Amino acid sequence: MEKHLVILGGGESGVGAAILARQKGYGVFLSDGGSLKEVYRNELEQEGISWEEGGHTEEKILVADEIVKSPGIPEKNELMQKIRAKGIPVISEIELAYRFAGSSKIVAITGSNGKTTTTALIHHILKTGGLDAALAGNIGMSFAKQVALDPKPVYVVEVSSFQLDDIDQFRPYISVLTNITEDHLDRYGYNFDNYIASKFRIIRNQQATDYFIYNADDEVTKRSLDKFNIQSIQLPISMENENSAAFIKDGDMYVRTGEDFINMSIYDFTLKGKHNQYNTMAACVTAATMDIRKEKIREAVQTFQNLEHRMEHVATIRGVEFINDSKATNVNSTWYALESMTKPTVLILGGVDKGNDYSLMQEMVAEKVKAIICLGVDNKKIHEAFGNTVSIIIDTTSAEEAVGAAFAHAEKGDVVLLSPACASFDLFKNYEDRGRQFKRAVIEL
Incomplete structure (x- = not known):
């Protein structure tokens, strides 16, 4: 039967x-x-x-x-x-794929922010280091399709909390948890603890020969560690504690797994911004755990190309730089994007709000943002949150209109940043469609 x-x-x-x-x-x-x-x-x-x-x-x-x-x-x-x-x-589909992945090693990455970048960077380092690794999950081909059509000895898989909710036996050799911030709470009964438990399911089936890489500076992760039965070898990354598997001090990153030691300057990373230093540490610890040679890790970190729609430089027009960060669909992602800005910023914000708390961005907006261009159907919450902080807030309903308004309020030496902190379904098919329409509008200026 x-x-x-x-x-x-x-x-x-x-x-x-x-x-x-x-x-x-x-x-x-x-x-x-x-x-x-x-x-x-x-x-x-x-x-x-x-x-x-x-x-x-x-x-x-x-x-x-x-x-x-x-x-x-x-x-x-x-x-x-x-x-x-x-x-x-x-x-879930990742559970089905796991059943048939055989003896292949699985590196699984989850987290509220940074998981796509970290997944892509890990894959790039493993390939540079000579491993035949597939990139699968929420990025690239589905994990199940990869197992069916082109099986590999190593799978680097980006997994969401929704996928982890329906696992049974799924067991990664290395699991990476980038961070945990409030996101998708509508799916978890508006209970943050349910969402945290969902993320920690990534370690549920891991055993003493497996590895768990996590950000020890992330408050939510740190205070949740004791609540879960973690069997795997813990490899924390940190900018505060030098006894971690990776840490950054005085502009240098040190990675220590076992006897080996790698160090390199953070100024050599192609990925900029503090959040990306965490993503890079997580990727380098993963690679060292997979026995990639240190000169290959160094080379890969310096040659990595950032992803489309994630802090993607589009063009500089009359001295104004345009950056496409359409993949920033929550407040935290946008906070990180603003943190890495070094020039006055015109921020394009808005879309479908998943219960956003904009107060988390208040200080960052006050410090970095000179004007906000709303790109969404309902922008009331944005006006309420930032009306007293930013003197210019303009409503628009298309990518062209938003880019035009942003350009009008930007001067030479400024940045126009599309980092919406919201989903895109009110005006666009998805965040990719939003990012592409933004780029087209910039190029047509």
């Missing part, structure tokens, strides 16, 4: 899970409440996988032996409640 697997959600992770499950002999049915992208329809057709879109046929779903749920579907969803009531096991 073949096992009947139902996949909810037909995005990158859902279609990846379907392809892997079909390959491994499961009976597979994929159901998406919205519409599938053409590329995913074609992949499902090629693999002979049955699917539906535009709604869920319950009688086909509630007969499943197991369900793989898209990370985007919340537990309070009515269909999910029926699935839970029937007691059908629900797993």
Whole structure:
């Protein structure tokens, strides 16, 4: 009797899970409440996988032996409640991929901020050091699709709290937790402790031969360590404590794992800003733990290219620099972006607010920002938060309008920074669409 697997959600992770499950002999049915992208329809057709879109046929779903749920579907969803009531096991795509990853080593990265950059940097260092490593998860190909179509001895996987919520056996050889700040609280009953517990699930199945890299200067992480049963070898990174696996002192980073010692100047990092020094430390400790030679680690850190939509330099026009940080979808990300600014800044802010507390940015905005350009449908909260701090706040409803207004209020030597602190769904398809429209508007100035 073949096992009947139902996949909810037909995005990158859902279609990846379907392809892997079909390959491994499961009976597979994929159901998406919205519409599938053409590329995913074609992949499902090629693999002979049955699917539906535009709604869920319950009688086909509630007969499943197991369900793989898209990370985007919340537990309070009515269909999910029926699935839970029937007691059908629900797993995430990373759990399915893990089942078939064999003896490959998994490096998994999570955190509220910095996880995409850290994941990409780890992958770059491992490749530079000669390892045949895949980049998967929320960045690159889905983990399941990678395992199905192009298996590798090492997987570097970015994982979200939503994916970790539905793991069972998933066990990384190295897990990295960049930091924990309030994000996605709408999905966790507005209870921060639930979100923290979700992030710490990354270490849940780790054993004494595995490694856990975390930021020891992050207050939330630090005070949560004792609440979880951590079996793995702990490798903290810090700018305050020299007894860490990596630390920074007087402009130099030192990485110490086992007997070996690497040091290099932070001025050689291609990634700028204090938050990126933490990301770089985490990546270097990971690489040292994977036995990458130190000269290769040094070379990789100096040759890494930053990601699109993450503090991406777009152009300098009449002395005004434009930076695309569209991936900053929460207050903390925007705080970090502002922290790394060294010139007067015109900030483009706004979008769909996930319960943002703008007071966290108050001091940083007062210190760095000369004007705020709102890019969103409802900007009331931004006006209330910064009306007394910034004298110029302008509402716009398109990327072109926002860029035009920002350019009008910027002088030679200023920066225009798109770092919205919000999701993008009110005016754009996603943060990539927002970033691309911003870049197009800048180039057309």
